[in-house]
Amino acid sequence: xxxxxxxxxxxxxxxxxxxxxxxxxxxxxxxxxxxxxxxxxxxxxxxxxxxxxxxxxxxxxxxxxxxxxxxxxxxxxxxxxxxxxxxxxxxxxxxxxxxxxxxxxxxxxxxxxxxxxxxxxxxxxxxxxxxxxxxxxxxxxxxxxxxxxxxxxxxxxxxxxxxxxxxxxxxxxxxxxxxxxxxxxxxxxxxxxxxxxxxxxxxxxxxxxxxxxxx
Amino acid sequence: xxxxxxxxxxxxxxxxxxxxxxxxxxxxxxxxxxxxxxxxxxxxxxxxxxxxxxxxxxxxxxxxx
Numbered sequence: 001x002x003x004x005x006x007x008x009x010x011x012x013x014x015x016x017x018x019x020x021x022x023x024x025x026x027x028x029x030x031x032x033x034x035x036x037x038x039x040x041x042x043x044x045x046x047x048x049x050x051x052x053x054x055x056x057x058x059x060x061x062x063x064x065x066x067x068x069x070x071x072x073x074x075x076x077x078x079x080x081x082x083x084x085x086x087x088x089x090x091x092x093x094x095x096x097x098x099x100x101x102x103x104x105x106x107x108x109x110x111x112x113x114x115x116x117x118x119x120x121x122x123x124x125x126x127x128x129x130x131x132x133x134x135x136x137x138x139x140x141x142x143x144x145x146x147x148x149x150x151x152x153x154x155x156x157x158x159x160x161x162x163x164x165x166x167x168x169x170x171x172x173x174x175x176x177x178x179x180x181x182x183x184x185x186x187x188x189x190x191x192x193x194x195x196x197x198x199x200x201x202x203x204x205x206x207x208x209x210x211x212x213x214x215x
Numbered sequence: 216x217x218x219x220x221x222x223x224x225x226x227x228x229x230x231x232x233x234x235x236x237x238x239x240x241x242x243x244x245x246x247x248x249x250x251x252x253x254x255x256x257x258x259x260x261x262x263x264x265x266x267x268x269x270x271x272x273x274x275x276x277x278x279x280x
Contacts, residue, residue, distance in 0.1 A: 043280040112257075132245040132276040139247045139274065143254040158279040171274065172249070185279030194280070 006099060015100055022054055026210055031100075033209040034058035036122035038110050038138055040086040041065070042189055043154050044128030045076035046198035051205060052094045058102045059094070061087045062118060064109040074191040110134065115141035119149070124205050127153040128198075130185060139175070148174065150213075152204045156180035157197035159187035166193070168200045170215045176204045218270045228267050233260040239273075247274040 006014045019027045033056050037044045040063035048061060063086045067077045071086075081089040087105035094103055110118060110129075115138065119125050125142050129135050135153060142151050156179035157166060165180040178200035204215065217227050227235055232255050236243045248255045249272040255263050265271070 039280060041280050128280055130278060130280040132278045133242070135276040136245050136247050136274075137257070140254060140257050144256055153276075154280060155276045156279065158277075171272070172252070177274070179277075181275075182277060183279065184277050189279050 018098065018100075019055060023210075027055060029210055030055050030206075031057040034060070034121055034123045035126055035205055035209075036060040036062065036119050036124070037126045037128050038062050038118075039128035039130065039134075040075075040090045041071065041128065041130050042074040042191070042194040043157075043198045043201065044126075045086075045090055046195050047126060047128055047202045047205070048090060048094060049076055049097060050199065050202035052098045052101050052103075054206065055098060055100060056205075056209065057100075058104070058121075060104040060106070060118075060122065061090055062106045062108060062110055063087050063090075064107060074189055074194045110138060112137060112141045116145040119146060122146075122149060124208055125149055125151040126201060126205055127151065128201070150174045150176065150208050152176045152178070152201050152208070154178050154197045154201050156183045157194050158183040158185050158189050160190070160193065163193065163196050166196045166200060168204055168215045176201075176208075176215065178204065216268065217265060220271070220273055227265050228269075230265050231261055232263045232265065235265060235271075236260070236273075241275045245276045247276075248272070249274070 004011050035056055037048055040061050065086050067081045067084050067086055067089055077089050085107045087107050091103045091105050127135055127138050168176055168178045170176055179197050217224050232248055251270050
């Protein structure tokens, strides 16, 4: 039987080649991890791409929304994907970047009532909402149903303020919050600064998977 | 004496969490409250009272993502 191929290359060569520049010893831990990302917008799409590229083995994406033109200045969708459910479009894009990641999608609004079910299999809960009340709701519900799971969140990445005001904070044992904490979405949200906050969140998730709980 | 995000605040002992938050500028639905290290669930905001020597931490979220 002929060995299956991707882009004319042996599957195993592709898998190994894509890991070549990852940090030594990280691949197996990353491949075993399950990260659930709540929100597939500016934060979520950029976090998902970063985690997909390094080979986090299992990703769950949750978002109720569809792709709009106004998303494209910061969210990792294509013009051809306008009107598609964000989670469907995101899964398509992620699979092109790395076909070895298992991607589960839920097109649903996260509420207090479905947090228990949606995050049951997550090793790490990643918050990537736009709406501040949704952010607060998720922290509240996660602390109720999954008090021991790490939760990585974002708040404040709007405008064109200095990059260096975006930091990761660690206010309690399993809670990590990235952002400047103050800039309001109404100022405008643009890819460069949103990607900084998304990078903070994705790097914290990566550190947690690899066993480092410090910021 | 009650500590709110590390700063002393007077006149809040006996208030419920909901009463306390409604006096502040940030919308109540954007805030998560820790009382002495434990998160007070939203459903308990109306019934949980602030006591002398409490330490409150308010985690306030802004929009954008």
